[in-house]
Amino acid sequence: xxxxxxxxxxxxxxxxxxxxxxxxxxxxxxxxxxxxxxxxxxxxxxxxxxxxxxxxxxxxxxxxxxxxxxxxxxxxxxxxxxxxxxxxxxxxxxxxxxxxxxxxxxxxxxxxxxxxxxxxxxxxxxxxxxxxxxxxxxxxxxxxxxxxxxxxxxxxxxxxxxxxxxxxxxxxxxxxxxxxxxxxxxxxxxxxxxxxxxxxxxxxxxxxxxxxxxxxxxxxxxxxxxxxxxxxxxxxxxxxxxxxxxxxxxxxxxxxxxxxxxxxxxxxxxxxxxxxxxxxxxxxxxxxxxxxxxxxxxxxxxxxxxxxxxxxxxxxxxxxxxxxxxxxxxxxxxxxxxxxxxxxxx
Numbered sequence: 001x002x003x004x005x006x007x008x009x010x011x012x013x014x015x016x017x018x019x020x021x022x023x024x025x026x027x028x029x030x031x032x033x034x035x036x037x038x039x040x041x042x043x044x045x046x047x048x049x050x051x052x053x054x055x056x057x058x059x060x061x062x063x064x065x066x067x068x069x070x071x072x073x074x075x076x077x078x079x080x081x082x083x084x085x086x087x088x089x090x091x092x093x094x095x096x097x098x099x100x101x102x103x104x105x106x107x108x109x110x111x112x113x114x115x116x117x118x119x120x121x122x123x124x125x126x127x128x129x130x131x132x133x134x135x136x137x138x139x140x141x142x143x144x145x146x147x148x149x150x151x152x153x154x155x156x157x158x159x160x161x162x163x164x165x166x167x168x169x170x171x172x173x174x175x176x177x178x179x180x181x182x183x184x185x186x187x188x189x190x191x192x193x194x195x196x197x198x199x200x201x202x203x204x205x206x207x208x209x210x211x212x213x214x215x216x217x218x219x220x221x222x223x224x225x226x227x228x229x230x231x232x233x234x235x236x237x238x239x240x241x242x243x244x245x246x247x248x249x250x251x252x253x254x255x256x257x258x259x260x261x262x263x264x265x266x267x268x269x270x271x272x273x274x275x276x277x278x279x280x281x282x283x284x285x286x287x288x289x290x291x292x293x294x295x296x297x298x299x300x301x302x303x304x305x306x307x308x309x310x311x312x313x314x315x316x317x318x319x320x321x322x323x324x325x326x327x328x329x330x331x332x333x334x335x336x337x338x339x340x341x342x343x344x345x346x
Contacts, residue, residue, distance in 0.1 A: 003032045056093065064092045065101055078102070120225040125198055125329040127159040130287045131188055133196045133329070134164065136181070137235035138172055138204065139242075141258050142251040150258045153180050158198075158234045159327045160287035161275050163266050164188055168259050174207030181210065185217055192218035198329060200224040200232050222329075231330065241269065279321035291323050 002022060006029050009018040019026045056064070067073060073081045078098035085092060093101075102108045127133040135156050140149040151172045155165040165184030169176050181197070197219050199205035205223065214221050224231030242248065242265055252258040270287075274280045278291070285291045298320035306317040 003029055007033075056097070060092070061101060064098065065105065067092055068098060068102060069107075122225060122330050123198065123222045123231055124332055125158075125196060125222055126331075127157075127327045128325065130157055130160045130162065131164075131190055131195060133158045133198060133327070135198045135232060135234045135329075136177075136205075137200060137232060137239070138177075138202065139239045141168070143255075144251060144253050150252060150255050152258075152262065153177060154235065154238060155180065155184050156234050156238055157283075157287060158329065159324065160283050161234070161238075161278055162283035162287035163238070163270055164287075166262065166266055168255060168262060170255060172202075172204055174204045174209040177204040177207070178209045178213050182213060182217070185219070190217075190219070196220040196222055198222040198224075198232065200229075201226055233329070234327075238269075241273075276321075277327075278324045281323070286324065295320055295323050 002024055006015075006018045006022055006024055009021070013021070015026060015029070019029060067085075068078070068081065073084075076084070078095050081098065082095045099108060125133050135158050137154060139152050139154070141152055143149055151169050153165075153167045153169065153176065154163060156163055165180055165187070167176065167180045185195070197214060199222075201223050204210065211221065229236055242262075245265065247261075249261070252261065270284045271282060273282060275283060278286045279295070281291045281294060285294055302318045302320060306313050
């Protein structure tokens with residue numbers, strides 16, 4: 001054994017060098033030797049560890065344990081208990097003794113009854129066409145004075161990236177959100193039971209007014225997990241596009257100016273903005289079913305360019321960006337079988 005080799009080498013080179021050469025901790029060697037001595041003197045049974053002479057008696061331990069678990073000190077740390085008892089002229093043991101006793105009884109962890117946060121499931125939403133899943137959110141636009149804001153409500157189709165509804169108001173209320181959602185659903189002609197509306201956990205999003213409206217219209221609702229912006233990426237991306245445009249002002253002088261600016265922006269965003277996520281199509285073309293014809297026109301143009309100069313493309317005809325077939329919020333993790341299946345939606 002390794003311990004025997006250390007003991008054989010130690011008389012010649014010393015215990016420190018022997019343990020270092022064989023990479024064995026000295027404490028392990030000492031414990032093994034102590035165990036062997038106990039086995040030799042007790043006929044094969046390990047001798048019990050003797051009680052330290054300064055240890056508390058069973059009566060003292062019981063009194064300290066009862067004090068630690070009493071209703072008065074159940075929510076207090078040992079240091080607090082120790083100091084409180086000293087102030088009252090009572091000494092039952094040191095702070096370390098209290099911790100040692102609590103550890104022996106399995107109570108050294110948090111003993112207070114604390115609130116636990118509920119477990120929120122990760123939303124997994126799939127849209128394979130327009131008007132299947134909408135995402136909506138509210139952002140603030142700076143007003144003319146410090147600490148003044150206008151509130152921009154935006155509803156976005158996650159498949160086509162088309163802004164189906166928006167509104168600017170001087171405040172954020174559940175009633176305004178209810179009105180915008182109801183008007184947008186009516187304008188888009190949404191059939192009951194065909195739409196899912198996703199949002200974060202803001203006050204208006206979780207209000208009873210909006211929840212009751214969605215129940216009445218048979219619209220499924222979905223919410224992001226707390227403090228996780230990735231659960232609502234489409235609305236966050238839309239707000240970033242709005243606020244990173246070069247013409248976006250630092251402040252708006254009035255609410256009419258903010259509305260005029262957003263009217264122009266959303267017109268550009270829906271009609272002329274080429275979005276990478278939808279094959280460089282405009283949200284309008286994808287939302288209204290025009291993308292397939294545009295894709296075929298692009299393909300014909302590339303075929304003609306390839307026929308005229310095939311060497312420029314190294315003998316391979318280029319293809320236009322693919323049209324979207326699905327849009328996910330938190331796609332599920334793909335298994336090995338899914339990766340081998342080419343028909344699985346990406």
